[in-house]
Amino acid sequence: MxxxxxxxxxxxxxxxxxxxxxxxxxxxxxxxxxxxxxxxxxxxxxxxxxxxxxxxxxxxxxxxxxxxxxxxxxxxxxxxxxxxGIDREWRAALVGVGNLARALLRYDGFSSRGFRVVCLFDSDPAKVGKTVEGLSIHSLAQTKPVIRSMNAELGIIAVPGSSAQMVADVLIDAGVKGILNFAPGLIRVPLGVNVVNVDLTIQLEQLAFMVHVGD
Amino acid sequence: MxxxxxxxxxxxxxxxxxxxxxxxxxxxxxxxxxxxxxxxxxxxxxxxxxxxxxxxxxxxxxxxxxxxxxxxxxxxxxxxxxxxGIDREWRAALVGVGNLARALLRYDGFSSRGFRVVCLFDSDPAKVGKTVEGLSIHSLAQTKPVIRSMNAELGIIAVPGSSAQMVADVLIDAGVKGILNFAPGLIRVPLGVNVVNVDLTIQLEQLAFMVHVGD
Incomplete structure (x- = not known):
């Protein structure tokens, strides 16, 4: 009860x-x-x-x-x-539209639990304007107006490590309060912004370590 | 020193x-x-x-x-x-050749650190025999001979949650000692086999929780 x-x-x-x-x-x-x-x-x-x-x-x-x-x-x-706090919809902006982004967009587990990617961004001019899974890809220059108009609170970073910090800064400037970071390496964020890092290399290294020591 | x-x-x-x-x-x-x-x-x-x-x-x-x-x-x-234990090559078998698998295969961070996917498997007959990133896709029935001949010690599961346990059992039977599991839900493995779960929904839920409580 x-x-x-x-x-x-x-x-x-x-x-x-x-x-x-x-x-x-x-x-x-x-x-x-x-x-x-x-x-x-x-x-x-x-x-x-x-x-x-x-x-x-x-x-x-x-x-x-x-x-x-x-x-x-x-x-x-x-x-x-x-x-x-997951009894409501959480709207997310996704930056970096490669294979990982496509996998995430098709991943049923997100949408079935109220996580909805509402806008896509990419720095590649050849991708901007194209549509993936029903969402059109915007340029990074458009993050602030698009993220605000779509009310995205979370950001998903699926770009190479070298541009992750720049993308994080842009997302935070546009108002996102939480970042799921798939890029290798850590990103720095101000107080009040949360980050969950999904560094796949670290996960695989941990697995190798466990097998190595026979954990 | x-x-x-x-x-x-x-x-x-x-x-x-x-x-x-x-x-x-x-x-x-x-x-x-x-x-x-x-x-x-x-x-x-x-x-x-x-x-x-x-x-x-x-x-x-x-x-x-x-x-x-x-x-x-x-x-x-x-x-x-x-x-x-990562000063040597670790060879991995990957099961489930969708967008996530393609993203992983193109992910530089793995190969640059000595993690090498050496064989691919998929249950979809339409995919079996095709080549992705230079590797041909085998049927699940071929796991044991292929994994043994390729000396794969690790397995990467990139299939839907409903078939993850079955795939884990097949990989373990073929001799893998560590599993990186991208499928939602936990898999059961015998002693001596290690698992690292990468449940993306849980990571996103954790992020939403942190934003929710203002952590």
């Missing part, structure tokens, strides 16, 4: 990461017609101890568990989406 | 992640002709405190710092690559 006005303790990034994993699992259960789930079953599928599951869900500040029954799947999905 | 035979304390995954970041930064410095770097300068560019930098580099078990001078950039690059 979700009680509006319950205190909401601050959520750590690690806890938010686990909530994403629970959500993914719960959505699968819902598609399969499951309406109740125990903390043990939910954690087991994710290799997370049930004590941690109960702690995470209790920390959401809602009385979600039903003793002897478990959690109501649709109720828990709604609660997690609300807690994470 | 790297002294062979120095004890190598166990490295945590978090520390290995930071080593990847140092390496990325050091490679940039080297390209720019910088030969010495202080822990302060190295950490500052990555928003990591210099005390943490010195601790991480000391924990590699090598006497790498030179008092009053800092670290020798090429020496440190060599030491980190050796410590992480």
């Amino acid at each position: 979700i009680i509006p006005g319950d205190p909401q303790p601050r959520l750590s990034r690690a806890a938010a990461g686990r909530l994403s994993l629970y959500l993914r699992r719960l959505e699968l259960l819902e598609r399969n017609g499951t309406v109740q789930v125990s903390s043990l079953a939910l954690g087991d599928a994710l290799c997370i101890p049930d004590t941690q599951v109960r702690k995470d869900l209790a920390a959401m500040g809602n009385r979600l568990g039903h003793p002897g029954v478990g959690y109501d799947v649709p109720e828990l999905i709604t609660a997690i989406r609300s807690r994470m | 790297i002294i062979p035979g120095d004890p190598q304390p166990r490295l945590s995954r978090a520390a290995a992640g930071r080593l990847s970041l140092y390496l990325r930064r050091l490679e940039l410095l080297e390209r720019n002709g910088t030969v010495q770097v202080s822990s302060l300068a190295l950490g500052d560019a990555l928003c990591i405190p210099d005390t943490q930098v010195r601790k991480d580099l000391a924990a590699m078990g090598n006497r790498l710092g030179h008092p009053g001078v800092g670290y020798d950039v090429p020496e440190l690059i060599t030491a980190i690559r050796s410590r992480m």
Whole structure:
């Protein structure tokens, strides 16, 4: 049962990461017609101890568990989406229209969860004006007016590392509050702007390291 | 100075992640002709405190710092690559030849760091036999003989979530020891096989959460 006005303790990034994993699992259960789930079953599928599951869900500040029954799947999905701020549409601008961008635009997981790419930008004059997945490609000079008119709050950087910082500066100047950065290397942003880096080389290096040490 | 035979304390995954970041930064410095770097300068560019930098580099078990001078950039690059097990070629099999796979195959960051995709697989008969970036696409039935003959140790899963577990099982059966999984949802693997999940939806959800709470 979700009680509006319950205190909401601050959520750590690690806890938010686990909530994403629970959500993914719960959505699968819902598609399969499951309406109740125990903390043990939910954690087991994710290799997370049930004590941690109960702690995470209790920390959401809602009385979600039903003793002897478990959690109501649709109720828990709604609660997690609300807690994470993903119970609404998030509009994103994407810069750099290459293969990665095309893969992201066709990735069902984004749109089905309310993430909508609403405008595309590229520095290549040969691409500007073309249409990809129903969106026309604008020049970088157009970021500010286009991003503002489309109300894009997030930016996705899919350009080479050498131009990532410049693109980030342009996106921030246009008003985006969060950046998903696929370019290698870190980008610097002012306070109040958030960045999640997806450096694929680092992920592959981590994997090699784990295999190397037999982790 | 790297002294062979120095004890190598166990490295945590978090520390290995930071080593990847140092390496990325050091490679940039080297390209720019910088030969010495202080822990302060190295950490500052990555928003990591210099005390943490010195601790991480000391924990590699090598006497790498030179008092009053800092670290020798090429020496440190060599030491980190050796410590992480990425001072050699890693051969990978890639399953699911869509836009994401094409983006990965064209991603310079992989090959320049010794990660080489050596074989491609797809379940779509229309794709089997075709060539992408110089590699021919094999059917899933061919995974075992092809992966073994190509000595691929790593597998990259770029298929929809619904077939990810099946593909993982096939790759593991063929002998891969590490999997980079781009499919949404978790996959189960036996002990001795490592997985790094790159769930783009989770990354975007985390970003939305950070913007939502004003982190």
